[in-house]
Structures are given as structure tokens and as C-alpha cells.
Amino acid sequence: MENWELLRTLAIKNSSRIVLLVIDGAGGIQIDGKTELEKAFTPNLDMVAREGVCGLMDPVFPGITPGSGPGHIALFGYDPVRYQVGRGVLGALGIGFHLERGDIAARINFATVDEKGLVTDRRAGRIPTSFNQELCRELEEKVKVEGAKIFVRTVKEHRAVLVIRGKGLSGEIKDTDPQKEGLPPLDPEPITREAEKTVSLVKEFISQAKNILSSRHPANMVLLRGFSQLPHIPSFQEIYKLNPACIAVYPMYKGVARLVGMEVLSTGETLRDEIETLKNNFDSYDFFFLHIKPTDSSGEDGDFERKVKVIEEVDSLIPEILSLNPDVLAITADHSTPSLLRSHSWHAVPVVIRAKTARVDDVDRFTELECAKGALGRFSAKYLMSLLMAHALKLSKFGA
């Protein structure tokens, strides 16, 4: 039994408001003895830690480094191993494409093939994004397959997304990317019987695309991978009886939020814009997912000092969130992004829950090591939502 199956039977609606602030990639590891959170001057985050109850969360399970998809799926209360979002779907969500139920999404690499049809460059010499955009426009305009609509959209350089919209489609299809140069592209093969019809559409797309691209060397071929459909995930409304809103700048997070039933609020590009959006909409929703991206980006750039500065900027905006007086405020991350590793990592993330119903502990800094001493202990991120619901008094008693 999944957690949400029990939660669905217990959730009740009341007027409490929950704010979940996700500082993407906030967790780190020490450089010169300090993590980014330890180095930053964060009087407001520390005050929240002092007033709330703290802990440390594993995004998936100990040792697993999540991508943004699984990281957020877990924060939203679903088992990220059980509810996997396909790579094609994540690619489409990442560029803000509005997938509909039943759509098939796949990642495209523009590639170079020689006259024998063998792949000589899987990335077509990393063509410029503007050339990619030109190719996508042409493919989307010219490729016609019977009984389905084709979308071809640019990601960046040699990367794009294919979406096939039609009836009775299936994403159970093998990649056509041979993963090695010197080999021909693979045929798209159905993994299950239901995918046979979709495979014939994909073959038709590849054949027409190959013709159209024949004069577009080095981008004279497409390689496809990560065929997938939107997973069937029960929504926040169904499980939690919440009326949830998402405030995020990057398309990927908006896409994952939309997947679980959140309304995506339009906002600007800066942290301040996001806070303004929170303020302006605070009366209209009872759950806010507020996503902060630049901590992750600076960690991925290996820029320790910039990550510290972003954390300090986030810290300076905390009083504005507190001034709204949310019944429950949680601050955490979807995963760690240590500047030292220049990538996402498996290290557990600090979490604080501030609410009148919290059993306050004696943690007084919002850092990895201090939160590790908190009374919430160490737990799996998929339990965060039940804790937030409980602290908002939105869960009735289980059993008599």
C-alpha cells in the first residue's frame, strides 16, 4: 500500500495554509571545513530552525542521487521509485511543453550519419541552438503521420523533444540511439504489443525526418530515446484535498507541479518576483510550492561563493514569508548540490517545519549538521507531505 492510499482516507479540508519552500540543491559538503549553508550568514533561516522542528531527509534512499523529477516527486509525497517520470516526459516538461494525457514524448538528438547510414557523430557537432530551432520548425511543419499530431521542439544545441499526440498510443518503445558511433540507428521496437501502432508512427516520423534533413549536414538524422507518457499520479486534490499552487521560474518544476495537480502561477524571473507572487495569491490557495533555482545552478557551476550569496539572498526574503503567517512553513531542498562535486548528490538534505503544532527542538541553525540533531531525526522525503498535513491539522486519526 502506498502512503497516499492511507492519506487519502484521512485528509480533511480546513483553512490552514502550508508553504513548502524548496531551495534547490541547498545541501552541500564542506570546502575548507564549511558547507555553503554553514558559510552563509542566515539569521532568518536560523530563526525558523530555532522556532521549528528540524531533521534530515533522504530524497530517495541513502546513497541515491535524484534528478529534479524524482527529487520533487518525493517531496510531493510519492514514492519516487514507484512513480517514475520518463525521460521524454521530463524533457517536454523541462521546456514547458503542455503534455496531455496519452501523449508520447521522446528525446531527440540531432546526429550525423554517413552515406552508409552509420552514425558518425551522435551530437551533430553540437549544432547551435538557432540551427536546432530552424530544424524543429521545419520538421513540425512538414512531417505528417496518419491519425496523430507531431510536435518537434528545441531544447538546446543538438537536443530536442518529439511529442506524438493521438489515440491509443503507448510509450513502451526501445531507444533508436545506438549509444555508439560507427553503428546505424536502431529501429524503434515495441516492448509490449500495445506499442505496435505507435512504433509504426515513429518509423514514419523517422523516415520523413531523414528525408527532410538529408540536405542539413551535419544534422542529417534524428536519434530518439526515453519514449514515455505522463504517469498516472493521483493528484494533490484527490489525496490531500488541497488547493495547491506552484511558484517557480524554471519550466521543469512547473511541469512536475502541474503533473500532481498544482496550479502554476505566473511569476517573474527573480526571487523577489516569486515572493511577490506568493503574497498576491496567498488568500487563494491553501498550499504553496515555492521553488528557488539558483542555489542548484551555482552548485552545478562549482561556484561555492555564489551559492553562499544565493542562500543569503533567500535568507533575506524569509521575513516576508513569515509576515504572511502561514500555519505551516517547511524549508528544505529536493537534493544536495555540493559545489565541490559540481553536480547533484545523494547527501541528505536539511529540513525545518515551523508550526504552532510542532514539537520544537533545540536546533538553532539551518545547516546540514545542526538539522541532523533535530527531533525529526532522519527520514525519507516521501514522508514530508504527511508531516506537513499533520502539522496543519489536516489529517484525521487512523483507526479508533
Added chain:
Amino acid sequence: MENWELLRTLAIKNSSRIVLLVIDGAGGIQIDGKTELEKAFTPNLDMVAREGVCGLMDPVFPGITPGSGPGHIALFGYDPVRYQVGRGVLGALGIGFHLERGDIAARINFATVDEKGLVTDRRAGRIPTSFNQELCRELEEKVKVEGAKIFVRTVKEHRAVLVIRGKGLSGEIKDTDPQKEGLPPLDPEPITREAEKTVSLVKEFISQAKNILSSRHPANMVLLRGFSQLPHIPSFQEIYKLNPACIAVYPMYKGVARLVGMEVLSTGETLRDEIETLKNNFDSYDFFFLHIKPTDSSGEDGDFERKVKVIEEVDSLIPEILSLNPDVLAITADHSTPSLLRSHSWHAVPVVIRAKTARVDDVDRFTELECAKGALGRFSAKYLMSLLMAHALKLSKFGA
């Protein structure tokens, strides 16, 4: 695989004795900076904490507030989500009715219906308990259904319990309580095919009850809910090879203990009576579940000071338990009942295990926050029994 399936293959019998002291609802949250456990003067509980190893347990999973049923099912080593005890069964256990395997139990509300048969009061104006007792006696005496025996027993005010005893019955039946005034009672409907025969017996009961009660306004109807049977739970004897005894004052806890195979010892009304019962029977059993109720009751009344006093009274009796020299003494709670919330809550509960085999930590107070720093860390209550068995050296090695 459930925990007990492994434990059953590892359990061995020896002469060690385990005492599990459950201080019902002991956990709290702070009022004026202190929880009830923090406020109480507890030199003996603190000594046990100092001599043992401490931790913090989630009764079900983070955020879930358990009723007494799931709370104790977890303490006894079963997954409380997998082994759910139905509301009708808990109602029957709660009044000390000795359910047999196969019995169907349901909760009764005496209710008022108008001449059109619409429910005008789901609680029949909360009739006095003495009137309820009169009605139950009459129904149990007069209602006759073919091939089954009917029991109707008072709980309190408008609440009673129905038990149907017969062959081949099923509790997979929908409630007849429409949950709203102005509607007629619902027909009892089978959820599965196997329940069809039972449904016809229930219909017969309702029809006869309605006739008998017709002159008993405002209690002129019965509404039924929570149809259920004793779940099939493997017993303590089967899993742990224990010879377990229960010492409790309230019927509900005796009922849950009986459900897992404990012998329920007769005892008096006070904590002192319970300790005397423990002393008098200490040589005859190798596992004692000792249940203390008034911590929970005072928490539910929102009476912080009374809860503190009860904790201090429990503390004063600890030396008498220690004088028996149990090989393993565990002290914990089935859930928290913070006076501030006046109800059960989801907050994790402190636990201490004192045994010669314990890896002693440096916790020296039996409070929520100090136990949170203990070497047992934070874990799910369903693992407590395997820890107790281990500390009693009653579990052999798993694998070679």
C-alpha cells in the same frame, strides 16, 4: 514479507523475561517551553534512560496519528497499515465483549427517524446510557435471525455494538448510517459476494429492531457502521514463542492484547493494582504488556498539570518493576497525546530499552527531545518487538 515472517524463523525460547510498559499518550508538545515529560520530576524514569538505550518511534509513519488499535498493533510488532482492526471489532473489544473468530461486529447509533423514515437525529438526542442499556437488553432478547446469534451491547449514550455469530459470515458490508440528517438510513450492501448471506441477516436485524423500537422515540431506529471481523493476526506464541500476559484496566487494550494471543490478567483500577498484578504473576509468564491509561485521558482533557502528576506517579512505581529484575524493560507510549491539542497526535514517542545486552548511550532523561538524541535513533514502532526479543537473546542469527 512482513517482519514477523522472518522473526518466526529466528525466535527461540529461553528463560528471559520482558516487561513492556506502555504509558499511553505520554508524548507531548511544549506549553511554556516544556512538554509534560519535561515538566515532570522523574528521577526513576531518568535513571532507566541513563542505564539503557533510547530512541524515538513513529507509531505508524511520520505524520500519522494512530487510534489505540493501530498504536498497539504496531507496538506488538505488526504493520498497522497491513493489519487494520475494523471499527466494529474495536468497539466490541472496547466494551470487553469476547469476540470469537468469524463473528461480525458493527457499531450501532441509536437514532431518530420521522414518519417518512428520514433521519432527524443521528444520535437520538444522546439518550442516557441507562435507556441505551434497556434498549440493548430488549433487542438482544427479542430479535431472532435464522442460523445466527445476535448480541446487542451498550457502549455509552446513543452508542452500542452489534455482534452476529454464525457460520460463513463476512464483514464486507457498507454502512447504513447516511452520515447526514434528512436522509433515510441506507440499505446494508455487500461489498463482496461472500457478504450476501450476512447482508440478509443484517437486513432482518434492522427490520425487527425498527419494529421493536417504534414506540421508543427518540431512539426509534438503529444506524450501523464499521462492519468487521477479527483480523487473522499470527499470535505472540506463533511468532515469538512467548508466553505473554496483559495487565490493563481498560477493555480496549485487553481486547487488542487478547487478539495477539496474550493472557489478560485480572487486576484492579489503580496503577498500584497493576504493579501488584505484575509482581504476583512475574514467575508465570515471560512477556508482560503493562498498560497505563491516565496519561492519555488527562492529555485528552487538555489537563497538562494532571498529566504531569500521572507521569510522576508512574515514575514512583518504576523501582518496584526494577526490583523484579526483568531481563528487558522497555518504556514507551503507543502515541503522543499533547495536552495542547487535547487529542492523540502524530508526534513520535520516546522509548528506552534497559537490558544487560543494551549498547548504553548518554541519554539521561526520559523526555522526547533527549530520547531523540539516543543511540536507537528514530524508527518505526513495528520494530520495537524485534529489538526487545533481541535484547532478551531470544532471536537466533539470521543466515549463516
